[in-house]
Amino acid sequence: MSGKGLNVAIAGATGAVGEEFISILQERKFPVADIRFLASERSEGKKLEFSGESIKVEVLKEDSFEGIELALFSAGGARSKQFAPAAVKSGAVVVDNSSTFRMEPEVPLVVPEVNAHAISGHKGIIANPNCSTIQMVVALKPLHDYSRIKRVIVSTYQSVSGTGKKAVHELESQVKNLMSMQEIECSVYPHQIAFNCLPHIDRFEDNGFTFEEIKMINETRKIMEDDDMAVTATTVRVPVFYAHSESVYIETEEKITADTARELLLNAPGVQVVDDPSKNEYPLAVEAAGKDEVFVGRIREDLFSSNALNLWVVSDNIRKGAALNAIQIAENLFETG
Amino acid sequence: MSGKGLNVAIAGATGAVGEEFISILQERKFPVADIRFLASERSEGKKLEFSGESIKVEVLKEDSFEGIELALFSAGGARSKQFAPAAVKSGAVVVDNSSTFRMEPEVPLVVPEVNAHAISGHKGIIANPNCSTIQMVVALKPLHDYSRIKRVIVSTYQSVSGTGKKAVHELESQVKNLMSMQEIECSVYPHQIAFNCLPHIDRFEDNGFTFEEIKMINETRKIMEDDDMAVTATTVRVPVFYAHSESVYIETEEKITADTARELLLNAPGVQVVDDPSKNEYPLAVEAAGKDEVFVGRIREDLFSSNALNLWVVSDNIRKGAALNAIQIAENLFETG
Numbered sequence: 286m287s288g289k290g291l292n293v294a295i296a297g298a299t300g301a302v303g304e305e306f307i308s309i310l311q312e313r314k315f316p317v318a319d320i321r322f323l324a325s326e327r328s329e330g331k332k333l334e335f336s337g338e339s340i341k342v343e344v345l346k347e348d349s350f351e352g353i354e355l356a357l358f359s360a361g362g363a364r365s366k367q368f369a370p371a372a373v374k375s376g377a378v379v380v381d382n383s384s385t386f387r388m389e390p391e392v393p394l395v396v397p398e399v400n401a402h403a404i405s406g407h408k409g410i411i412a413n414p415n416c417s418t419i420q421m422v423v424a425l426k427p428l429h430d431y432s433r434i435k436r437v438i439v440s441t442y443q444s445v446s447g448t449g450k451k452a453v454h455e456l457e458s459q460v461k462n463l464m465s466m467q468e469i470e471c472s473v474y475p476h477q478i479a480f481n482c483l484p485h486i487d488r489f490e491d492n493g494f495t496f497e498e499i500k501m502i503n504e505t506r507k508i509m510e511d512d513d514m515a516v517t518a519t520t521v522r523v524p525v526f527y528a529h530s531e532s533v534y535i536e537t538e539e540k541i542t543a544d545t546a547r548e549l550l551l552n553a554p555g556v557q558v559v560d561d562p563s564k565n566e567y568p569l570a571v572e573a574a575g576k577d578e579v580f581v582g583r584i585r586e587d588l589f590s591s592n593a594l595n596l597w598v599v600s601d602n603i604r605k606g607a608a609l610n611a612i613q614i615a616e617n618l619f620e621t622g
Numbered sequence: 623m624s625g626k627g628l629n630v631a632i633a634g635a636t637g638a639v640g641e642e643f644i645s646i647l648q649e650r651k652f653p654v655a656d657i658r659f660l661a662s663e664r665s666e667g668k669k670l671e672f673s674g675e676s677i678k679v680e681v682l683k684e685d686s687f688e689g690i691e692l693a694l695f696s697a698g699g700a701r702s703k704q705f706a707p708a709a710v711k712s713g714a715v716v717v718d719n720s721s722t723f724r725m726e727p728e729v730p731l732v733v734p735e736v737n738a739h740a741i742s743g744h745k746g747i748i749a750n751p752n753c754s755t756i757q758m759v760v761a762l763k764p765l766h767d768y769s770r771i772k773r774v775i776v777s778t779y780q781s782v783s784g785t786g787k788k789a790v791h792e793l794e795s796q797v798k799n800l801m802s803m804q805e806i807e808c809s810v811y812p813h814q815i816a817f818n819c820l821p822h823i824d825r826f827e828d829n830g831f832t833f834e835e836i837k838m839i840n841e842t843r844k845i846m847e848d849d850d851m852a853v854t855a856t857t858v859r860v861p862v863f864y865a866h867s868e869s870v871y872i873e874t875e876e877k878i879t880a881d882t883a884r885e886l887l888l889n890a891p892g893v894q895v896v897d898d899p900s901k902n903e904y905p906l907a908v909e910a911a912g913k914d915e916v917f918v919g920r921i922r923e924d925l926f927s928s929n930a931l932n933l934w935v936v937s938d939n940i941r942k943g944a945a946l947n948a949i950q951i952a953e954n955l956f957e958t959g
Binding site for chain 2: 436438440442457460461464475476477480481482483484485489492493494495502515516517519521523524525526530532534543562563565567568569570571582583584585586587588589590593595597
């Protein structure tokens with residue numbers, strides 16, 4: 286890193302995560318020398334603010350990365366596949382938010398609170414995990430370090446912002462139409478999302494799981510570096526705008542009491558414990574939205590198994606679940622922050 | 623039962639479940655000779671339709687049950703506790719929708735598809751289980767009969783109608799206010815329910831579980847008549863008006879393949895299988911609302927345990943989860959229907 290900062294490119298700058306990249310880089314005073322905003326042709330010429338300057342959005346192309354040292358990608362899997370190798374070839378390190386490279390053995394899949402050490406092994410691309418995976422592993426790591434987690438059973442309550450801006454608008458417009466007794470349109474989701482729960486995120490696989498569920502299963506095992514960890518997931522879209530909630534059940538090798546779990550989580554990086562039932566305090570999506578932490582509460586011991594805990598884990602899927610985590614990876618990589 | 627039908631009283635006739643009692647009795651042509659609508663003083667004098675007749679709501683009192691043969695109660699736990707014994711003393715059989723009597727050993731807790739045989743042992747009161755329990759045990763019974771279910775881990779997505787009419791209005795008004803950038807009021811729930819998930823239904827117990835979770839745990843074990851069944855639950859209120867969804871994970875003694883489970887459920891009473899991912903078909907709250915069945919889909923085998931399945935179970939919490947189940951109990955009791 287030069288004294289005056291890094292040359293940064295954001296691929297997918299006009300998307301929900303792209304916009305969050307831009308605001309988090311500024312919030313965290315990430316050392317930026319020069320910044321380039323890249324997007325599809327649809328957004329060409331659009332202007333975005335950065336540190337008081339108005340910067341034109343350019344079309345994402347293979348030759349977009351000349352002189353770029355850090356490329357933050359959140360432009361969809363197909364674009365990552367096409368353009369990330371070009372960015373690497375140009376000399377940039379890519380932190381990619383898509384699922385394209387996550388399970389490739391030579392690509393580190395990183396949540397800095399969990400496996401920052403994996404960053405150093407990168408060969409140009411570092412993958413940012415799936416939003417629902419990130420918040421879960423941040424909560425599970427301190428428990429896993431205390432006593433190995435043998436099994437994870439998770440059910441998610443995921444907000445529409447995870448799908449992108451169009452989904453936020455679809456929920457908004459469906460709600461407005463339903464409240465005024467008008468017909469609704471479903472174009473982003475195959476079914477009504479307003480006042481409904483869709484047990485369907487990403488495509489279906491042959492084994493009956495959705496790809497979102499497979500991502501949670503595979504990525505958790507890769508990030509936690511434990512091939513013996515059994516994971517199952519049911520991922521569900523709910524009519525919430527921002528922040529994902531998760532009901533997580535874990536089985537551990539040795540007993541972890543609820544009090545010990547609370548203590549471990551209180552001292553864990555990136556975690557905030559919100560767990561006082563007597564005051565109706567537990568993590569909530571509307572309170573996690575816009576925050577950096579992973580919020581954990583409803584910590585309680587299974588009544589029938591001595592080595593199992595239930596947890597409720599909530600975090601902003603666009604921040605810690607995407608943009609923030611990617612920028613934390615970059616901070617680790619360039620030892621800034 | 624006399625030839626011309628039964629004398630029926632509905633305690634809590636003006637509530638969400640009470641109104642559903644009234645419409646289901648008519649829909650199913652339940653043999654009613656005479657009907658009495660009972661509620662708190664607030665509703666006194668209000669008129670409700672039944673089979674073309676307009677009937678005045680009377681105040682629920684200890685002497686309200688003279689001549690009554692069947693009393694359907696959904697007036698809250700305190701009123702059940704106070705008035706159900708009076709109804710029994712008057713000679714009525716009470717089907718009670720509150721949690722008051724459910725765990726009393728001499729009170730049958732019944733879901734007709736699961737344990738109709740228990741009805742005959744009643745001593746005047748038969749308890750209707752909790753809404754989230756009913757739909758789950760209807761889905762689990764055929765699997766349990768095939769191979770014993772050793773463990774259940776459930777996370778719920780429960781609609782606001784389960785709390786009552788005031789909660790339906792609270793969600794409506796919060797949504798309206800938020801969409802027009804106005805302040806919201808929280809009076810039914812301790813936190814915003816619109817565009818949020820509340821991992822809190824009913825009061826908290828000392829062990830960190832909510833009473834709703836404890837109800838699911840205890841009632842499932844009682845209805846399934848299996849004291850060795852381990853159950854854990856996380857019950858969550860979501861911004862949905864009608865129908866509860868549930869992510870259910872089960873471990874069985876022997877392997878049940880997804881195909882076998884589907885086959886067993888296809889032939890099970892009260893169940894409708896909706897499970898064709900290739901057509902984006904799975905149970906949905908907005909489609910289950912107003913229907914009688916328990917809808918089951920997303921049936922799939924755990925990738926790491928040979929004896930475990932994931933299911934997605936949806937049903938109308940006011941119908942099968944409350945009024946319909948109670949009336950099915952009454953039909954069994956009087957051999958009607």
